[in-house]
Amino acid sequence: MADVSRRENQSQMSFRIRAAWPLMVLALVGSSPGCSPATAKAGVSQDFHKVRSVGDIEEYRLQTNGLTILLARDASAPVVSFNITYRVGSRNEVTGTTGAAHLLEHLMFKGSNQHNKPDGTSLDQYLERVGAGYNASTSPDRTNYYATLGHDHLDGYIAIEADRMRHLWLREEDRSAEMAVVRNEFERGKNDPGTLLWEEVMAATYQASPYHHPTIGWRSDIEQIPIEKIRAFYDTYYWPNNATVIVVGDFETEDVLYTIGKHYGAYPRSPQPIPKIYTEEPEQSGARRVTVKRPGQLGSLMIVHKVPDARNDDHAALTVLDGILGAGKSARLYRALVDTGLALNVWSDTFGLHDSSVHILGAELAPGATHEQVERILLAEVEKIKRDGVTAAEVDRVKQQTLAKEAYRRDGTAGVAAVLSEYTAVGDWTLYRRLPSQIAKVTSADVQRMAKNWLDEDRGTTGWYVPKPNKEIGS
Amino acid sequence: MTTIFCASAGMEGFWRKRRGGSYRIPIPAQVFMRYETSKQKASSFLRNTIADPAAKVFVLIALSFASPAQAVIADQVERMSVAGVDLIVYPTAVKQVVTIRGALPAGDAFAGQGNLAVPTLTGMMLDHGTMKRDKYAIAELLEDVGASVTFNVDGQTLGIQAKSLKKDLPVVISLIAEQLRAPAFSPVEFELVRKQFIGAMKGQVENVGYRTSEAFSRAVFPVGHPNRSPSLEELIAAAQSVTMAEVKAFHRQHYGPLHMTLVVVGDVDAIQVKREVARGFKGWQGGVDYLVATDAPAPLSAGEEAVRLAEKTSVSILLGQPTGLRYRDTDALALRVGTAILGSGFTGRLMATIRDKEGMTYGINARMSDDTFNDGSWTISATFAPQMLEDGVESARRELLRWWSAGVTQKELDDRKQNLIGSFQVGLATTRGIADTLLQTVLRGYDIGWLDRYPEAVAALTREQVNAAIREHLDPHKMILVKAGTLPEKALMPAE
Numbered sequence: 001m002a003d004v005s006r007r008e009n010q011s012q013m014s015f016r017i018r019a020a021w022p023l024m025v026l027a028l029v030g031s032s033p034g035c036s037p038a039t040a041k042a043g044v045s046q047d048f049h050k051v052r053s054v055g056d057i058e059e060y061r062l063q064t065n066g067l068t069i070l071l072a073r074d075a076s077a078p079v080v081s082f083n084i085t086y087r088v089g090s091r092n093e094v095t096g097t098t099g100a101a102h103l104l105e106h107l108m109f110k111g112s113n114q115h116n117k118p119d120g121t122s123l124d125q126y127l128e129r130v131g132a133g134y135n136a137s138t139s140p141d142r143t144n145y146y147a148t149l150g151h152d153h154l155d156g157y158i159a160i161e162a163d164r165m166r167h168l169w170l171r172e173e174d175r176s177a178e179m180a181v182v183r184n185e186f187e188r189g190k191n192d193p194g195t196l197l198w199e200e201v202m203a204a205t206y207q208a209s210p211y212h213h214p215t216i217g218w219r220s221d222i223e224q225i226p227i228e229k230i231r232a233f234y235d236t237y238y239w240p241n242n243a244t245v246i247v248v249g250d251f252e253t254e255d256v257l258y259t260i261g262k263h264y265g266a267y268p269r270s271p272q273p274i275p276k277i278y279t280e281e282p283e284q285s286g287a288r289r290v291t292v293k294r295p296g297q298l299g300s301l302m303i304v305h306k307v308p309d310a311r312n313d314d315h316a317a318l319t320v321l322d323g324i325l326g327a328g329k330s331a332r333l334y335r336a337l338v339d340t341g342l343a344l345n346v347w348s349d350t351f352g353l354h355d356s357s358v359h360i361l362g363a364e365l366a367p368g369a370t371h372e373q374v375e376r377i378l379l380a381e382v383e384k385i386k387r388d389g390v391t392a393a394e395v396d397r398v399k400q401q402t403l404a405k406e407a408y409r410r411d412g413t414a415g416v417a418a419v420l421s422e423y424t425a426v427g428d429w430t431l432y433r434r435l436p437s438q439i440a441k442v443t444s445a446d447v448q449r450m451a452k453n454w455l456d457e458d459r460g461t462t463g464w465y466v467p468k469p470n471k472e473i474g475s
Numbered sequence: 476m477t478t479i480f481c482a483s484a485g486m487e488g489f490w491r492k493r494r495g496g497s498y499r500i501p502i503p504a505q506v507f508m509r510y511e512t513s514k515q516k517a518s519s520f521l522r523n524t525i526a527d528p529a530a531k532v533f534v535l536i537a538l539s540f541a542s543p544a545q546a547v548i549a550d551q552v553e554r555m556s557v558a559g560v561d562l563i564v565y566p567t568a569v570k571q572v573v574t575i576r577g578a579l580p581a582g583d584a585f586a587g588q589g590n591l592a593v594p595t596l597t598g599m600m601l602d603h604g605t606m607k608r609d610k611y612a613i614a615e616l617l618e619d620v621g622a623s624v625t626f627n628v629d630g631q632t633l634g635i636q637a638k639s640l641k642k643d644l645p646v647v648i649s650l651i652a653e654q655l656r657a658p659a660f661s662p663v664e665f666e667l668v669r670k671q672f673i674g675a676m677k678g679q680v681e682n683v684g685y686r687t688s689e690a691f692s693r694a695v696f697p698v699g700h701p702n703r704s705p706s707l708e709e710l711i712a713a714a715q716s717v718t719m720a721e722v723k724a725f726h727r728q729h730y731g732p733l734h735m736t737l738v739v740v741g742d743v744d745a746i747q748v749k750r751e752v753a754r755g756f757k758g759w760q761g762g763v764d765y766l767v768a769t770d771a772p773a774p775l776s777a778g779e780e781a782v783r784l785a786e787k788t789s790v791s792i793l794l795g796q797p798t799g800l801r802y803r804d805t806d807a808l809a810l811r812v813g814t815a816i817l818g819s820g821f822t823g824r825l826m827a828t829i830r831d832k833e834g835m836t837y838g839i840n841a842r843m844s845d846d847t848f849n850d851g852s853w854t855i856s857a858t859f860a861p862q863m864l865e866d867g868v869e870s871a872r873r874e875l876l877r878w879w880s881a882g883v884t885q886k887e888l889d890d891r892k893q894n895l896i897g898s899f900q901v902g903l904a905t906t907r908g909i910a911d912t913l914l915q916t917v918l919r920g921y922d923i924g925w926l927d928r929y930p931e932a933v934a935a936l937t938r939e940q941v942n943a944a945i946r947e948h949l950d951p952h953k954m955i956l957v958k959a960g961t962l963p964e965k966a967l968m969p970a971e
Contacts, residue, residue, distance in 0.1 A: 076568040077904045109821070110831075117831075124821040129890050131897015150900040177834030180863075184837040187788035187860050191683060191960075249904075295785045297677035329602075329614035341667050344674045366674045397619050404621025404640055407571040411741070412905035 048257050055433045057420070058253070062261060065269050066241030069260055070420055070429060072248040074413055080154050080249035081413040083146035084161055085421045087244070088237035090215040091140045091277060091354065097225060099217015100233045102138040103175070103182055107230065108145065109136070110174040113167040115160045123160045132157070133414070140211055141354040142425035148414045151250050155259050162263035165238055172227045179223060186216050193296055193465050200290045201463035202358075205304050209281040209356060239270035244424045249413040281306070281356045288461040296467030298344070301371050302362035303378070305460045310352025310426035316438035317446035318350040318359060318454070323398030324390050324447065325361070325381065330397065332381050333363070342369040342377065354426045359454060371464045382455050389448040402439045549924040552913070553745040558756035559732030563913055563923070564745040567906055572741045573644050574906035575651070576914045577635030579735035580765045584630050584701035585725070591705045592672060592713035593725045598628035599668045600722065604659035613650065622647055624654070631701060631765050631848050632918070633730075638907075641742045645751050648739075652755030655730060665719050672714050676707050683791035686782045686959040687856070691793040692845075694780050694955045695852055697773060701766045702845045702852070731761025738913045741906040768849045772797035775953035782959035790864050790960030794871060795854030798948050802846045802919045809936055809944035810843065810853075816883045816891050816941075817841045817874070818855060824874050825855065835859060835867045847918050853949060861963050868956065875951045882942030895933050 048069070051059040060069040089101050115121045127134045127147055134147035147157055189195040199214045206212040216222070245264070247256050284306065308314055325333050326348030337343035343363040350359045361382070363374050409415045423431040553564045583594045602624070604610045617623055622639035624647060635655075639647045679685040689704045696703035705713070739748050775796055800807045818825045818841025825839045839857035846852075855875065859867035902908045916925055 079901055079904045124827075125890075128820045128822045129893050129897070131894045131899065131901055133898075133901050148901050148904065150897055153897070177832065180834035181830055181837055184789060184835075184858060184860055184863075188837060188858055190788040191681075193681070296681045298674060328618040329610060330618045338671075339667065341670050344671055344678070364678070366670055367677055397615075400619055401621040407640055408621075408638065411569050411572045411574075411907070414904070 048261065054430050057429075057432065059429070060257065062240065062265060064265060065239075065267050067260075067264050068244040068424075069257065070244060070246045070424075071251075071253055071256065072246075072416055072420070073251065073253065074248060074410070074416075075250045077413075078151055078250050079148055079413060080151045080247060080251055081146065081148040081417040082154060082157060082161070083144055083246040083248075083417040083421050084165075085142050085144040085244045085246065085424045086238060087142055087242050087274075087425065088233075089139050089141045089143055089425070090213055090217070091210045092233075092237065092275070093210060093213060093217070095213075096221060097229055097233065098213040098221040099182070099215075100221075100225060100230055101143050102216055103178065103222065103225065104230055104234055105136050105138045105143050105145075106178045106182055107170060107174055108164050108168060110171070110178065111169045112160075112164040113169075114163045116169070121160075123157075123164070126153075126156055126160060130156075138215055139422075139425060140215055142421065144421045144425075146414070146417060146421070148249075148412075148417075154247075154251065154256070158259050158263045162266075165240070165243070165264070166267055168234060168238075170227060170231050170234060175227045175230065182216070182222055183219070186219060186222060189216065193292075193294065193298075193300060193467075196294065197292050197300060197302060197463045197465040200292050201302055201304050201461055204288050204290045204463070205306065205358065205461040206281055206356075208279050210277065210279065211281075211353065211355070236270075236272070237274065239274070240264055240267050241269045242274045244421075244429070246417050246420045246424070248417045248420070277355070284459045287457050287459075290461065290463045291466055292463065293466045293468050295469070296465075298367070299365040299369075299371055299467055300363065300465040301365070301375055301378075301463060302360055303375070303460050303462045304361075305359045305455050307350060307357050307359045307454045309355050310357055310423075310431070311428050313438060314450060314454075315350060315352055315357075316435060317442045317450045319402070319435070319439055320395055320398045320442045321385070321390075321447045321450045322348045322350055322359075323401060324385075324394045327398070327401065332384075333361075333378065336377050336381050337363055337374060340377075342366055342374055346378075352426050361455075371466070375462065379457075382451055385448060385451040386455070390444050392444055395442060395444050395447060399440055399442070402436055406436055548926045549922075552923050553749075554923060555749065557749055557752045558759060559735075559762075560752060560756050561734075561736045561917065562749065562752050563736065563738045563917065564743060564748045565738070565740045565909060565913065566743050566745065567741055567909070569741050569906055571640045571642075572906055573639050573641055573647075573743055574740050574910045575635065575637035575639075575647065575738065576740075576910040577651070577735065577737040578632040578914060578918060579635075579655075579730065579732075580631060580763050581633040581725075581729040582629050582631040583705065584766050585729055585763070586705075589725075590713045590717045590721050591709055592717050593721050594633075594729075595628045596665075596668060596672060596714065596717060597722050597725050597730075598626050598633050599672065600658050600660060600665065601626045601654045603664035603668060604661055605653045606657040606659055607653060609659070609661075610664065613654070616646060616650060620646075624651055626654075630845065635737070644739075644743065644748070648748070648751040649755045651737075652752075652759075656756075656759055658726065660719060660723055660726075662719060665722070669714055669717065673711055676711050676714070680707060681784060681787075683782075683784065683787055683789065683858075683959040686784070687791040687793045687957050690780045690782050690959065691795065691852075691854065691955065691957045694778065694957060695772055695795075695797045697770045700768050700770055700772070701849055702768070727761075729761075729763050731763075732756055732759050733762025734764050735762060736914060736917055738910045740910040740913070765848045771799075772850070775950055777953050778955050780955065780957040781962055782957070783962055784960055787960040788860070789858045790861055790958055790962060791856070791858050792864075792868060792871075792959075793854045793856050793957045794868070794875070794954050795852055796949065796954045797850060798843060798846070798853045799850050800843075800846060800948060801848075801850055802843075803921060806940075806944040806948060807843070807846065808932060809940045810948055812888070812891055812895075812933065812936055813878075813883055813941040813945045814841050814843055814853065815894075816887045817878045820894075822890075824878060825857075825871065828874055829857070829867065829870045833870060835863055835870060839871065847915070861961050864958065864963060872951065875954075879945055879949060879951050882945060883938060885938050888936070888938050888941060892933055892936070896930060899930065 047063040049061045049063050051061055056072055058071045093100050109123060111117055111122060115123060130149055130153040132147040132149035136145040145161060149157060203212050245260055307318060325331055326346055333346035333348060337346050344366050345364040347362050351357055361378055363378060365374055409419065420429050420432055423429045551565060555562050581594055586594050602610060602613060620643045622643050624637040627634040635651060637647050637651060689706060692702060692704040693706065737752065800810065815823065817823055820826065823840065825841060829835050829839050836857050836859055839855065841855045843853050844851055855871055857867060857871060916923065
């Protein structure tokens, strides 16, 4: 793999782990292929600071540039999941640049100085050759790039990730071609009733907050944003001090830190502070409603309420409330709407965000059911909880489900990396540990308080997807 | 081939806009996702996953390509007949977690000349109560401990999926047996299930991907062929007239251990699993074998099918043909690797050219499918904006023809082989990955040892074999094109 050997020559960086390992140990430790550990580590200059350990996860900081690193070792299989999360998403966009974070995510695969398709060294070529599972995604709060691959190939992958952090090509011809790709992604989304309704409801829920904008952007912005604005977006946010590297799987800590330092250590902090979002969503003072009409057979509805940011302790009790209302066939909404033949699906979920977050109640209507009927029953179930509370058995059930989910998440490495990325995005990766322990303490009274405090009609937005006849099938 | 997903309503991640993956929707409504299982079956090992407790040892062997076959996986697996069930147990290094996959021949194709909705409705009734407990008791049994048991029905199989912690495995195995053997068939629940089925089918009317797959299947497989999909109209009409007696009769006739497979992977003890399966399935009898087509697909002939739907912003297409190959046929591996070079991943020719270079589509790929039990099909699938449909199809045909005419290069083949070994390694990480792969391996008619021989079989493929298989089994000039969506006038014209 020519690309790997070339990268070794370019970065004779070294490192020191302040808290954990004496240099003598490092010099003796073997490394994965692709590194030349003993010699390369000898000239240590980078400085990793161990910030803390929470459970089996360790947090480090590359002190020269502020890059955060989260490590979770799991040697049960010879694979590693690597995830770099940039703390920038559609939340950081304004009118005219909506969709910029997502379009940039696509352009990150178009080549960088050292790793590109013409040279046969692109990320796609490297990762597909080694059989990695990989992708990238954009949310309101973050953009992440990730792969799960054999641990022997990690060094080569980190080299590519590091190169595109600051040396992305960002050419107009690439923007032009990729814009059409993203536009087709947008068009596919518009074919989907759920996506359509969700975007309309969120646009009505948030007026000032950038969560008003769909993450994929408005069509005209996707089509017309100039490459200069994407470049400015990249140069504002893609810096080590705005990124968190997450590594989960089979690795030696000293080796993986060495490799991270070797490839990311070359970069300084951002020349300007990362811009803060200071816009706050004003208080909502009355119920809002939106309707979407498109050809189709089935209606649906969703009711969204704003709840505190994801770091707020209320999210533990909200999670239990969601389990009681919407998880499985024992759930209250299932019994009230699916079992009665009025809905095909129901759900209750809380989406924790960096800022003001949302709680969502929803139902997909069965043929013959009306929106009015389903909405009334759905809200009546919420009112029952406000009035009568929930049982201890219901709370215990959700707690047991949470424990099981914790075990399931450890079946593989990608799941842990993905969850750490999401909690990084909302501003506190330790929620990975904190939330389950908080859920374990939730009481029936806490759950009732959530319904009373947050599921208030005057602070909700209700959306109806109303199908228009297209082609009648059956009756 | 109706696939039921008794999915939980998790909405996690639906904010995401993925570069290459699916865009999760706020409604967790894809309860019925047609062809999802078939696609997975048909995907080559390039995308399949294999997990293994002796993972590191296995990967080292797999990576050493030229070494003689060693039964690393086969040695770890215990396979036995227990109460007539083909039981496969694979203990792994994961802590607490157990994944179960299973199948028996009771899919939609077994409707035969009878009511088309019966196999799926029978599968749907399994978690609506048994003779011992009602659906709430079943739900609470599982949900109180965070476990899950779901069933799905596709073309040939009733699929079983379960997940639990180790401590709850006896309960889960016992419940699976109870649900399979003694569903309550309550008339009240039957009416509810019928309504859900019809609703789900109506929900697919506007799904361009579903409609394309349905039309393609009906264009290439003759009436009575196990791979042929019923139409939505037929399914809805069938569900409206179906009786409980038909469902009960179907269960009696088709459900049994005779060709049932159960795979248990994770933190398990084979002796304990054997004991629980023996206890749960003791005395159960019956069952049928999988169906083999008696009618071959019609001779190849180019054609077009259009499914017109209003106000669709993206058109879905399928371009392809029947292959005349089952998964385990001699040429199938060569054709699968060649197909991956054309249409798998971001470096496959279709994505590299039509998406990356020309910017015409969000997604385009090529695959072989529906070939587990019978000769399957080969397709290119893609989405295009209506105004780009014509150019997009032209680009797909151009790349197809170039691939078919000139074949793959040695470098492409070498890279794809490496990709395959790497995918093997990555797939070693989860119990779900190995359970899926073990099940598919035996359904395809292989012994478990095939997984150990597989790297060598791929390594041994030559460019000549791959290119010969492409030319032998495909003909781009005689493929069927199916489009679903809001079609521009020009696209509605029949092919010349």
